[in-house]
Structure formats: C-alpha cells, structure tokens
Amino acid sequence: xxxxSFQSLARLPKHEKAWVKTLRPLxxxxxxxxxxxxxxxxxxxxxxVLSKAWMGGDPMVVRVGQSTFAxxxxxxxxxEVTQEP
Amino acid sequence: MQTATLHFVDNSPLVALIGNPNCGKTAIxxxxxxxxxxxxxxxxxxxxxxxxxxxxxxTGKNLRILDLPGAYSLYPRSLxxxxxxxxxxxxxxGEKRPDLAVCVVDATNLRRTLKLALAVQRLxxxxxxALNMSDLAQKRGLRIDPQALAHAxxxxxxxTVGIQAQGVAPLKxxxxxxxxxxxxxxxxxxxxxxxxxxxxxxxxxxxxxxxRDLGLDQIQPDTLSEQIDRWVxxxxxxxxxxxxxxxxxxxxxxxxxxxxxxxxxxSSVTLGNLLGGMIGSELLRSLxxxxxxxxxxxxxxxxxQILILFFFILILEESGYLPRAAYLLDxxxxxxxxxxxxFIPLLSSFACAIPGIMAARTISNTRxxxxxxxxxxxxxxxxxxxxxxxxxxxxxxxxxxxxALSLRGLVLFLLYVMGILGAMGVAWLLKRFTSEGGLSxxxxxxxPSYHWPTLNNIAIGLWQRAKIFLSRVGGxxxxxxxxxxxxxxxxxPDEHFQGLPIEASFAGLLGHALAPIFTPIGxxxxxxxxxxxxxxxxxxxxxxxxxxxxxxxxxSDVSSTLGPMLxxxxxxxxxxxxxxxxxxxxQCLSTIATVRRETQGxxxxxxxxxxxxxxAYAASFITYRLALWLGLGVMV
Numbered sequence: 001x002x003x004x005s006f007q008s009l010a011r012l013p014k015h016e017k018a019w020v021k022t023l024r025p026l027x028x029x030x031x032x033x034x035x036x037x038x039x040x041x042x043x044x045x046x047x048x049v050l051s052k053a054w055m056g057g058d059p060m061v062v063r064v065g066q067s068t069f070a071x072x073x074x075x076x077x078x079x080e081v082t083q084e085p
Numbered sequence: 086m087q088t089a090t091l092h093f094v095d096n097s098p099l100v101a102l103i104g105n106p107n108c109g110k111t112a113i114x115x116x117x118x119x120x121x122x123x124x125x126x127x128x129x130x131x132x133x134x135x136x137x138x139x140x141x142x143x144t145g146k147n148l149r150i151l152d153l154p155g156a157y158s159l160y161p162r163s164l165x166x167x168x169x170x171x172x173x174x175x176x177x178x179g180e181k182r183p184d185l186a187v188c189v190v191d192a193t194n195l196r197r198t199l200k201l202a203l204a205v206q207r208l209x210x211x212x213x214x215a216l217n218m219s220d221l222a223q224k225r226g227l228r229i230d231p232q233a234l235a236h237a238x239x240x241x242x243x244x245t246v247g248i249q250a251q252g253v254a255p256l257k258x259x260x261x262x263x264x265x266x267x268x269x270x271x272x273x274x275x276x277x278x279x280x281x282x283x284x285x286x287x288x289x290x291x292x293x294x295x296x297r298d299l300g301l302d303q304i305q306p307d308t309l310s311e312q313i314d315r316w317v318x319x320x321x322x323x324x325x326x327x328x329x330x331x332x333x334x335x336x337x338x339x340x341x342x343x344x345x346x347x348x349x350x351x352s353s354v355t356l357g358n359l360l361g362g363m364i365g366s367e368l369l370r371s372l373x374x375x376x377x378x379x380x381x382x383x384x385x386x387x388x389x390q391i392l393i394l395f396f397f398i399l400i401l402e403e404s405g406y407l408p409r410a411a412y413l414l415d416x417x418x419x420x421x422x423x424x425x426x427x428f429i430p431l432l433s434s435f436a437c438a439i440p441g442i443m444a445a446r447t448i449s450n451t452r453x454x455x456x457x458x459x460x461x462x463x464x465x466x467x468x469x470x471x472x473x474x475x476x477x478x479x480x481x482x483x484x485x486x487x488x489a490l491s492l493r494g495l496v497l498f499l500l501y502v503m504g505i506l507g508a509m510g511v512a513w514l515l516k517r518f519t520s521e522g523g524l525s526x527x528x529x530x531x532x533p534s535y536h537w538p539t540l541n542n543i544a545i546g547l548w549q550r551a552k553i554f555l556s557r558v559g560g561x562x563x564x565x566x567x568x569x570x571x572x573x574x575x576x577x578p579d580e581h582f583q584g585l586p587i588e589a590s591f592a593g594l595l596g597h598a599l600a601p602i603f604t605p606i607g608x609x610x611x612x613x614x615x616x617x618x619x620x621x622x623x624x625x626x627x628x629x630x631x632x633x634x635x636x637x638x639x640x641s642d643v644s645s646t647l648g649p650m651l652x653x654x655x656x657x658x659x660x661x662x663x664x665x666x667x668x669x670x671x672q673c674l675s676t677i678a679t680v681r682r683e684t685q686g687x688x689x690x691x692x693x694x695x696x697x698x699x700x701a702y703a704a705s706f707i708t709y710r711l712a713l714w715l716g717l718g719v720m721v
Contacts, residue, residue: 017304032527037157038106039529042197044293046304050311054320059415059528061318063304063311066193066225068532070412072419075527 009062010076012049018081020045020064033078040064041079097147098264099181100139101172103205104189105198106155109217111135112247113189114152117257139257141265148264151183159204173208182274185263186210187256192222192229192244195301196292202238203288209275212240213263215256219244225307225534230299237295310534314409323413330406334397335501336494338390338474345389353382368574375635376570377563380628383647384558387471387624391554392547394467398435399546403538407432408530415528421509422516424448424528427457431508434464436550438676442683456515458680459693460508462672465501467554468623472667473500475627479648480660496664503668507700557622565618566628573614573636587636606666606702607659607709621674623667656719658712665708669701 012018020043023033041047041064050068051061058073104110118137135152156166159173168177175182188202206212214234216222222229235242243259246252296302316322357378364370401407411418411428418427427448434441441461448454465473477493484492569592578589587593595617596610603613611633619626627647634650651660671694672680680690712718 035527035529037197039531040194040197043289044302045196046302048304051314051318052320053416058419059412061314061412061532063306065196065304066222066227068307068310068534070408070415070528070530070532072415072424072528075529 007081008077009047009049009071009079009081010057010060010073012047012081014049014052016083017046017048018083020047021080021082024078024080032075036075036078039069040067047079047081097138097149098184099149099151100185100187100260101151101153101183101210102187102189103153103169103173103201104155104215104217105157105191105201108155108189108191108194108198109245109247110155110189111152113187113215113217113245113253113256114150116247116250116253117260118150139260141261146265148260151180156201158201159208173205173210183210184274185260186212187215187260188212188240189215189217189245189247192216192219193225193227195229196296199238199292199295200288202240203291206238206240211274213256213259214238214240214242216242216244217247220246220249220252227301229301233299234295237298307534310405310532313535314532317406317409318412323409327410327413330401332494332498334394335498336491337397338393338470338494338497340491340494341393342389346386349382349386349388353378353385357382371574371636372567372570376567376632379631379635379647380566380570381558381563383475383631384471384562384624384628387474387627388551388554390470390474391467392551394470395436395547395550396543399543400538403536403542405533405535408532411530412532417509421512423456423512424450424453427453430457431461431464434461434466437466437468438462438464438672439679442676442679445683452519455684455689456512458683458689459515459696460511462676462693462697463504463508463511463669465504465668466623467550468557468673469667471624471627473497473664475630475648476651476660476664479651480655480657500664500668503665507669507704511696511700557624561622562625562628565621565625566632569614569618569625569629570632570636573633585636587633592633605709606705607656607662607712608666609655609659611654612659612663619673620671623670623673626667657717658709661712661717662705662709666701666705669697669704671697671701 006024007018009018009020020041022043023036023041045065048063049060050063053059056073059070060073060076062069062071062076102110102114114135114137117139137150137152139148139150140146141148151172153169153172154166156169158166159170160166171177172180173183173186186205188205190198190202202212202214216229216231216234219229229244231242231244241259243256245256293302317326357374360378361370361374364373401410407429411432414428418424427445430441430444430448432441433444438461441464442458445454445457445461448457474497477496481493481496486492486495572595573587573590573592575590578586585593588597592614593610596614599613599616600608600610603616608616611630614633615626615629618629630651631647634647634654677690677694680693681687684690
C-alpha cells in the first residue's frame with residue numbers, strides 16, 4: 001500500500017488546508033468509506049482541521065467544503081489527503 | 086427512432102429525473118407531477134421507480150416524468166443503480182429511452198453530485214441541471230452563477246428549491262417550454278456514444294476545473310461559527326462551559342418556577358376549599374377534593390418547571406449547541422463502547438424514554454442500538470421531575486451552598502448525574518461482556534452553523550410540551566387518580582375498625598401486603614401503594630401520594646399541600662431512598678410496550694424490567710442504610 005507516503009487526515013496539523021486524495025479502502029464497497037463520500041469527502045475537496053480533542057486528537061472537527069463534521073480518528077484515518085491541489 | 090422497445094404504449098415525451106440519493110429528487114418529482122403519480126415495477130427487479138404526469142399548458146399533451154432510484158454513478162454496482170443505468174441507455178424492458186434527463190444536484194455539494202450529471206451527459210441525452218437546495222447554498226454564503234455553470238457544463242442550469250412549491254416553478258416552465266413550444270424542436274437524444282465510459286479521474290479533473298473557474302473550489306469558512314467554536318470546542322474551556330450550562334439550567338428550574346407554582350398551588354387549594362364548602366355529600370366531596378384536586382392539582386403544579394427545563398433544552402437545540410455537546414462527550418461515550426450517534430437518542434430520553442427509544446432506529450449497528458435502548462430509561466425523563474421536585478422541596482432545606490448555589494438545584498443536578506453515571510456503568514458492562522463491544526464506532530456528525538433560536542420555534546416547542554403534559558394530566562393521570570381514590574376509599578371500614586379508614590380499603594391492604602418487600606429500603610405502606618399506579622405514568626406517584634395522604638389525614642384540612650404532610654410522615658433517609666429509587670426505577674408501562682415493539686419480542690423488555698428493578702432496589706438499599714448510619718433515620 002505504500003503506507004510511508006500515505007498522509008491521512010487524522011495526522012493533518014490543525015488549521016492547515018489540504019485536499020482529499022482518496023478514500024481507503026478504495027471504492028465504495030466499504031460502508032464507512034461510502035458514508036464519508038456521501039457526507040462530502042470526495043477527491044479534490046478541500047479540508048481543514050478546525051479542532052482536536054486533547055490526547056490523541058480523538059475526536060476532531062473538520063471543515064469540508066461547506067460543512068463541518070466531527071470525526072473520530074478511525075474515520076479520519078480512511079481519508080488520504082495531499083497538500084497540493 | 087433509435088431505441089428498440091418491446092411493450093411501447095405511451096407516445097408522450099419521457100423525462101427522467103436522476104441524481105444522487107438524498108439530493109431532493111423526489112421532492113422535485115412531487116412538485117412537478119402533483120398528485121398524479123403511480124408506482125410501477127420493472128420486471129425482475131424489485132426496486133421501485135415512480136412515474137408521474139406533467140400537463141403541457143393548453144396543448145393537453147402530457148409529459149411523463151420518471152423518478153429513477155438515486156445513484157452515485159452509472160457503473161451499475163447495485164440493483165437500483167442497474168435500473169437507472171438501463172433506463173438511461175434504453176435497455177429497460179417496456180420503457181423507451183428518455184427524451185430528456187433532469188440531473189438533480191445538491192448545490193451545497195457540487196463536487197460529489199456533478200459527477201453523475203457529466204456521466205449522463207456523455208450518454209448523449211439532452212440534459213437540464215436542477216441546482217437543488219439553492220436556498221441552502223445561498224444561506225451558507227455560496228454564490229453559484231447558474232449562467233456560468235451552464236456555460237461550463239454545456240447544459241441549461243436552473244436553480245430549484247425542491248421543498249417549496251414555488252421553488253420548482255422555473256424548472257416546470259422550462260420543461261413545458263422545451264416540449265410544448267412549436268418554434269423550437271423538441272429535445273431528441275443523440276445515438277449512444279461508443280466510448281461513453283470515460284475514466285473517473287477525467288471527470289474529477291473536469292469538475293475541479295469548473296469549480297475553480299467559478300471560484301467554488303475553496304473551503305467556505307464559517308467565520309462566526311468558527312470563532313464561537315474556538316471557545317465552545319476548546320479541550321479545557323469547552324467541557325467547563327458545558328458543565329456550567331447544565332448547572333445553570335437545573336438551578337433555573339427551581340429559581341424561576343417559584344412564583345407560577347405558588348399561583349397554581351394556591352388556586353387549587355382555593356378551589357378545593359370552595360368546592361368542599363359547597364358540596365353536602367361526604368362521598369362526593371371526598372372524590373372531588375381528596376381524589377381530583379389533591380391528586381391532579383398536585384401534578385399540574387409542575388407544569389412551570391417542565392416548561393422552564395424545555396425552554397432551555399429548545400434554546401440549546403435551536404442554536405446548534407447540542408451536537409457540540411455530543412462532540413465534547415464523545416470521548417466518554419467511546420470509552421463505554423458507544424458512538425456519538427447514541428447521544429441524540431439518549432438526549433431525547435430526557436424528555437421521555439419513548440421518543441428516545443424510537444430515535445435509536447437511526448443507529449445502524451444492531452448491538453449499539455440495543456445498548457442504547459437498554460440505557461435510555463436511565464436518562465431522567467420529564468415525568469420524574471414532579472417526583473424529584475416534590476421530594477426535594479419537602480426534605481431539602483432551601484439554603485445556599487458555598488454562598489451562591491441553591492442546595493435544592495444541586496440535589497436535582499446530582500440526581501440527573503446519577504442516572505447518567507448509571508447508564509454509563511451499564512454500557513461499560515455491556516462493552517466488557519459482549520463480543521462486538523470492543524470495536525470502534527463511527528461518529529461522522531455534522532456540526533451545523535450557529536444561529537439565533539427563533540422565538541416562534543421555541544413557542545411552538547413549549548406549546549407542544551405543555552399539550553403533551555396537560556393531556557397526560559387530563560388522561561391517564563386523571564383516570565388512575567380516580568381509580569386509586571376508589572381503591573383507597575372502599576370498602577368502608579365498619580364501626581369497630583381501629584386504624585385510619587384507608588387502611589381497611591383495597592389499596593390499604595395492598596400497601597400493607599407490599600410493605601415487607603419495601604421496608605428494607607425505607608418505604609412505608611403509603612409509598613408502596615403509590616408505586617403501583619406509578620408504573621403507568623410516573624407523575625401519578627405524586628397524585629397518588631396526594632390522594633393517599635389526603636385520605637389518611639383528618640377530613641377538614643386536606644387541601645393543605647402535600648409537601649409539609651410528607652415532611653411530617655417520613656424520615657430524610659426514606660425520602661433520599663425514594664429519590665434514588667426513581668433514578669433507576671423500573672419503567673412506566675408505555676416504555677416497556679415501546680421496547681417490545683422496537684425489538685420485536687418480549688426478551689428485551691423483560692431483561693430491562695428486571696435489571697432496572699434490581700438496580701433500583703440495590704441503590705435504594707445502599708442509600709437508605711447509609712442514611713440510617715449517618716443518623717438521618719429520625720423524623721425531621
């Protein structure tokens with residue numbers, strides 16, 4: 001999978017803007033990934049972490065497009081982000 | 086004609102509505118077709134598609150409108166997506182290829198929803214883009230230029246608001262114009278392109294380009310909400326603020342209710358005295374004064390407190406604070422094996438466990454749903470508020486703690502906290518001892534923008550609460566109160582009977598029979614009587630105590646209030662034990678019936694009944710014994 005180059009939303013620093021690259025596991029077979037896609041985490045969409053809980057940043061608050069969502073680490077880890085649009 | 090169809094009957098032009106699930110397609114369909122809709126099935130496919138008619142102006146001709154199942158793409162992955170795919174390609178049996186496709190997109194989520202529109206366009210179908218939820222997009226500060234978008238996509242773009250009748254009018258006009266106007270040729274599909282299935286990434290890039298050109302590819306910051314959230318969601322200040330908010334609410338329930346409660350109480354006493362003086366018949370006077378006014382009036386008194394509590398809950402709900410509270414509590418919920426999804430059902434259980442248990446339907450994981458249903462009754466429902474405040478007002482002195490906090494408000498707060506801690510404990514045990522308990526759960530909860538609560542919505546919400554409460558008072562509570570009065574008044578004792586008349590009655594005998602069970606936790610026979618009708622509705626405990634004590638005391642002064650009467654008859658230890666009993670007390674019958682209906686069997690409700698009874702008995706036992714040990718067993 002090349003985990004070394006995989007940057008997940010879970011580890012994106014607070015207030016830094018990034019773009020959704022892919023959702024893992026790939027394709028909408030996975031229920032969780034599909035739900036994330038439905039609420040707006042689509043490749044190319046801009047994201048920004050607004051707030052993180054203490055101790056491990058679980059849960060966290062993410063701005064995506066025109067909405068704000070609270071996600072747990074486990075969900076944020078499925079979202080690969082990139083600093084380049 | 087390009088398409089080959091088998092059972093072709095209707096020659097009217099066909100318009101297909103297509104879009105992602107949940108983008109408001111069906112609302113648009115209903116607005117376009119009015120009530121002329123029928124449901125049809127495709128042979129061999131169980132998924133429904135709906136068809137309706139739109140009349141084309143004065144021509145009398147009809148336009149057939151087809152509502153296709155929502156889909157994310159035209160790669161047929163599931164059965165319903167297959168239906169959509171087949172219809173658009175003209176492969177569906179008994180249906181011709183549509184003449185026009187209306188692609189419905191969610192204006193607040195263009196990147197996701199445009200993808201499908203591009204795929205439909207590539208099939209060679211004439212397309213119209215319905216930019217739905219355009220009002221919502223505008224409210225969120227999103228400026229979409231329909232003209233520019235139409236130019237970029239190469240199809241007409243029409244802004245719609247599916248949920249308003251007028252919001253679909255422009256689309257309707259466009260369709261009528263397209264098919265009824267003789268000057269322009271009606272839309273006709275071009276042949277299926279040979280390579281219509283372009284790779285996904287190509288569409289993603291094209292959409293990216295379109296959104297960039299329109300200035301829609303940046304995060305739209307919600308500056309005000311973000312500023313507020315900086316404090317509200319802060320790891321330290323956030324939880325402190327939440328604790329403060331809850332605390333203020335419980336203090337206010339007591340502080341603000343004093344005057345209106347006194348008014349209701351005084352009126353019911355005056356009414357009781359007035360009626361008592363007017364009625365000659367001893368029995369009728371007892372029915373009206375001891376039964377009706379002492380019972381029902383005793384419950385009615387708590388209307389102000391319930392309204393004050395809901396006033397605050399509605400404000401928190403309307404403003405957008407509640408999901409934030411769920412976020413702050415998520416760590417706690419997660420540690421006992423629940424997801425933030427359980428928060429809303431549990432929160433509605435503070436009003437009543439029944440809507441809470443029904444709201445648990447939104448939890449997709451079966452185990453989580455059952456756990457949520459199991460612990461929902463431990464959230465203090467509003468029916469318990471009258472019992473709590475009656476006991477607190479009678480037994481807890483009206484003093485200040487630490488110079489500023491009302492001791493009564495503090496005790497009420499602690500009773501609510503005790504219920505929450507009990508629920509957490511039960512959830513934790515279930516997490517430890519169920520196989521799925523250890524898995525992590527998704528949260529994915531939207532935090533909406535803050536906005537000022539509207540006076541109108543709050544007034545409506547309060548009116549609904551008042552109506553529910555008053556219809557309970559006038560219905561089940563009234564009925565049970567009268568029944569209890571009957572049971573507590575008959576049979577009449579003969580002349581040789583030594584004790585109070587009520588002790589010879591059915592209720593008295595029942596109370597004495599139950600007393601051995603409840604004496605170890607400090608309940609006397611009067612309390613034991615009141616617990617029985619309390620199973621039907623908890624407020625009835627208050628009215629039942631009112632009736633029982635009214636019948637137990639000497640006839641003339643019965644209209645004096647219940648509180649002081651209780652203070653004279655119970656020890657503080659008994660009162661504390663009863664309060665704790667009600668934190669965990671077995672549920673009212675309607676809750677049990679709801680659990681049976683929602684879980685489709687008697688297993689869950691029976692487990693719930695027994696575990697709550699054991700929990701309540703144990704907690705009351707510990708409280709009572711502890712209080713006795715502390716020397717609180719004597720009458721005040």
